[in-house]
Amino acid sequence: MGFNNWNAFGCDVNETLIKETADALVSTGLANAGYRYVNIDDCWSLRDRGSDGRLVPDPVKFPSGIKGVADYVHTKGLRLGIYGDAGTKTCAGYPGSLGHEIVDAQTWADWGVDYLKYDNCNNQSDGTREDFVRRYTAMRHALDRTGRPIVYAMCEWGQSQPWEWAASIADLWRTGGDIGDNWPSLRSIIAQNATLAPFASKGHWNDPDMMEIGNGGMTGIEYRTHMSMWAVMAAPLLIGTDVRTASPETLAILGNRDIIAIDQDRLGIQGAIVSDDGGLMVLDKPLANGDHAIALYNSTDALATVGVPASATGLRRADAYRLQDVWTGEVRQAKNTIAAAVPAHGTVVYRVRPQHNAITVPPAVTVGAAMATVVPGPDGATLTTTVTNHGLGTIRDVRVAATAPAGWTVTASSSTTRRSLATNASLQTTWQIRAPEGTPAGHYPITVTATYRWGTRHRTATASSELVSTVVTAPADGRRHLSSVSPVRSTNARGPVEPDQSNGGDAPGDGALITVAGRLYTRGLGTTAPSEILYYLGGRCATLVTDVGVDDESVSTLPSTFTVYADDVAVAASGDVRSGEAPRTLTADLTGATWLRLVTAGSGAAPDGTTINNHTDWAAPVLTCGTAGPADPVLPTEQTVFSFETGTDDFTIANTADGGSVVQSEAFHTDGTHGLQVTTPSGGNWFGRTLATPLDLSGRTRLKFDVRTAATGTSGEIAVQIGDSFTWCQGGRWAWTNPNSSRTVTADFAELGCSGDVAMNPADIRAVWVFLNGGEVYIDNVRAE
Known part of the structure; x- marks a missing residue:
């Protein structure tokens, strides 16, 4: 420790x-x-x-x-x-x-x-x-x-x-x-x-x-x-x-x-x-005094009841068990099931031991809830709540209530009460939840509370859970990169779906630039098959145009497939695609569709029995909605600051004593035909230049550049100088990139800390710098978004 x-x-x-x-x-x-x-x-x-x-x-x-x-x-x-x-x-x-x-x-x-x-x-x-x-x-x-x-x-x-x-x-x-x-x-x-x-x-x-x-x-x-x-x-x-x-x-x-x-x-x-089932995991850790620590872990994105029979753990048999929640200190008793309603991404840890004279201890009661996504307006969504008594002994006068944010309506469509619940019995209630028109997309809490009486003295107790509901709204008018639209949900064979990079593995942000048959993309969705991504369109969108292919990271010969669904109808499909094959372009008609679903398949067994999952890319997908036409710009728009198409764009070295050099190169480029080859000193250096005239990036929120590393990788950072005093504002991250790979390094203006407590001012940028190390490094397309 x-x-x-x-x-x-x-x-x-x-x-x-x-x-x-x-x-x-x-x-x-x-x-x-x-x-x-x-x-x-x-x-x-x-x-x-x-x-x-x-x-x-x-x-x-x-x-x-x-x-x-x-x-x-x-x-x-x-x-x-x-x-x-x-x-x-x-x-x-x-x-x-x-x-x-x-x-x-x-x-x-x-x-x-x-x-x-x-x-x-x-x-x-x-x-x-x-x-x-x-x-x-x-x-x-x-x-x-x-x-x-x-x-x-x-x-x-x-x-x-x-x-x-x-x-x-x-x-x-x-x-x-x-x-x-x-x-x-x-x-x-x-x-x-x-x-x-x-x-x-x-x-x-x-x-x-x-x-x-x-x-x-x-x-x-x-x-x-x-x-x-x-x-x-x-x-x-x-x-x-x-x-x-x-x-x-x-x-x-x-x-x-x-x-x-x-x-x-x-x-x-x-x-x-x-x-370990469906993202719900239970761990059992024996302790020196005979207790067991039981962890009820919910890795899913929704409230879930996680439980295990006591007989499946290392606990010795008993008439009932004492459960002490190590985070709240609350003590309850359970007859034969150790369970809790666990919030999304949450964990309940009980310290558990046999409980004698259990009827003197409050029973363990779980309050579970499940709900579909909420579309603002009269249709609403259905909420289902489940109150379960896990304790030894019957609980009585059971009542359940649901509370939504102000302005929402909650209406029960089945019974909210039960005279009694015996051990392991449940009260299930259905509700209709409505969010008012104009509710912004986002996540909103709904609290479900059960009250009941227990024991010979008929004491009153409560149990509650908080469900996080998801409100969805249709995309606004315009043509936009699909990677800038938040999905309702996604599943992926390994790690998360990665916006604007390949799916490198289990960790977020561990991929490279999407690369299909040697072609680089700075926009797209990196997945590992099988995968599925769901978006809410609300009938407002017309088309999706996207390249698809197996990322060059995949070396298997297994085929993959890409299918676009409008609601439940397949409207575009790739057929079999293999690693090394040129990207294919799909055009999907989404007219009138409420939901857009992107599905990839492509996995199998290797000779040694291990599973192979192809890295599947939706490359440069563009969604068109509302009144937008093919001539409209694709959002969010980018403004090129340095393209290196005509030379080095006068890039120089900030700390000349430390060394380094730059030269125009065709070896790596994501925009046009040229980029910049940078030879860095041991320990790295800042490369960039002072601008001839101040740069006004009002309305932009971040700076980006693309990089390809050599055998030792590089740490990419971004800095600007602002105002007449050329105050230095630098990104605070050590954004390490993988050896022999390419990616986009991004720094939000809000992340740039300026010396002397000066406020970052995107409207008056006097110099732009990028930090690089690791020997020979290539960069291109320094831009604002």
């Missing part, structure tokens, strides 16, 4: 941050709750080793050196962690430890380091498991040789299935790629790590990565799921947000002693999957 700076700060790490974080861990009570390690990630050293071959802390970032910081952290009763890499360079281009294991381990030990995160970039590997074992074992031996106890955290991203071999080498090992501060990333990591319970044991942990709780990309429900599932999976708890400024809600999640106790239980058992 502890802290790592990377998720919140990236390379922006320094002595002040680490010391102030140590102070904050103590002052907030998090240290007392168990968060003891303060871990420094990448970018802490100089770019070159010292004359003695040792790593050198950056004297600007760490004027006291790492030893001075370690000494300070130790005075707080805490421990210090450091970052290294099992390659020639770290992921950010600083010296790696491959071939320097003994001297680096001793250096860290001499400084008083207590924890090592050991990464996997620039590893010079042949890709075999034997190489991974050799490289990571070399550091294990080097750490042992120092005689200092140092926690060893392998970070090879799960590439060689370390859970199968790393227990004799490391204390913990990463089981997948880097986490992102978004729901699709969290969901995919849970799905991967939860299956690995058999490989964890006391002192040897599956590591699903550092936590994102508090960084702002997810909801409170999703962050509680993050903490809940990490705890039940017996994962390391490494805070990845700024503890110094964390909100009360963030501190309450991170500091929940009950959930921490489950994570840190001395048995050290990772919770095992009891059931």
Whole structure:
């Protein structure tokens, strides 16, 4: 348990941050709750080793050196962690430890380091498991040789299935790629790590990565799921947000002693999957005092009742069971089913044990609800609610009510009461929900509450759930890129449907530019077959025109198919399409259709029995609605700033002393026939230029450019200078792109932080810059949207 700076700060790490974080861990009570390690990630050293071959802390970032910081952290009763890499360079281009294991381990030990995160970039590997074992074992031996106890955290991203071999080498090992501060990333990591319970044991942990709780990309429900599932999976708890400024809600999640106790239980058992069906998962984690932690996890996008028979868990048989909700503290009893109505993306964790004299404890009652999408107006939508008594004993005078937002109408069309409900009996009620005309598209809460009496004293109790309803409205007039229209729902064989890039894998944003038979597209929808995407049209749209094809990422010979449905009628179909074949153009007549559905198929079994899912692309899909005609511009429109069609557009280097060069090139282009080849120095540089006249981008919201990387990838950022003082405004992200791939790097104007508290002004841009590193890099089409 502890802290790592990377998720919140990236390379922006320094002595002040680490010391102030140590102070904050103590002052907030998090240290007392168990968060003891303060871990420094990448970018802490100089770019070159010292004359003695040792790593050198950056004297600007760490004027006291790492030893001075370690000494300070130790005075707080805490421990210090450091970052290294099992390659020639770290992921950010600083010296790696491959071939320097003994001297680096001793250096860290001499400084008083207590924890090592050991990464996997620039590893010079042949890709075999034997190489991974050799490289990571070399550091294990080097750490042992120092005689200092140092926690060893392998970070090879799960590439060689370390859970199968790393227990004799490391204390913990990463089981997948880097986490992102978004729901699709969290969901995919849970799905991967939860299956690995058999490989964890006391002192040897599956590591699903550092936590994102508090960084702002997810909801409170999703962050509680993050903490809940990490705890039940017996994962390391490494805070990845700024503890110094964390909100009360963030501190309450991170500091929940009950959930921490489950994570840190001395048995050290990772919770095992009891059931996993349709996005609803139940995990069971035995605890040292005989209790079991039961996690009821809902990865779907709707409220769902998640449950499991007690007999399917490791709980011993009993007449009833005591359920303590570790987030609310509420205690209930259940006869033979452990269940809860769990919100979308939510998790309920119960600490469960047999309950004696159960009738003295309130029964567990779930309130489930399901509802179709809502179209504003008189038709409305049907809501179905289900109240179920899971407790031992009958509940009486059961009543259910539903509450919608102000201005909505809620009308019951079946009974809302029941005189009694025995154990496992339910009251189901149907309602008609209507949203007024003009209600904007979005998500709206509907609360369902059941009241009832229980026990011999006929005490009154309530149970409630919140359903998030979806209001849909038809697209406005115009021709628009379909990737800019929000779907009602989507399903995909792997990860999320990706707007304007291919579907690279499980994590969001892990794809490249859509590429079909060598043709690049900056607009489209990347999917992995089988997939389905649903849009509400409301009878207002006329046509969809789109290219389709199997992305060049797919290497299988399996065919894929693309079908466009208007309501339930197929109005355009591709037939079989294979990898390497030129894109095909589909034109679909959508006249009068309420719903648009895009479906791809194309999966099969490989010779080794594994499943192959083709990467299927809807490339440059354009939807025409209302009064729009073929001559109208496609929205959102883009304004080219630099095209590189006639040369380098006078691109230069911001920090000339650091080096780099630019030249026009035909090797990569997404607009026209030319782009720019950039040779970057070690550590990177800013490339761009001061403009001859100020650029007015009023009405635009973001800047973008397309990039193709070489073998080491690049980190893409965007900056502008504004006003007479040429104030520098820079994107705050370290947007790492994959090696040997292409993608679009985007920075919203709202994300550009300006020096001196100056406000970003898109109307007065004096210079535009892009940050690149990684050797030879190609860019094109710097533009505003």
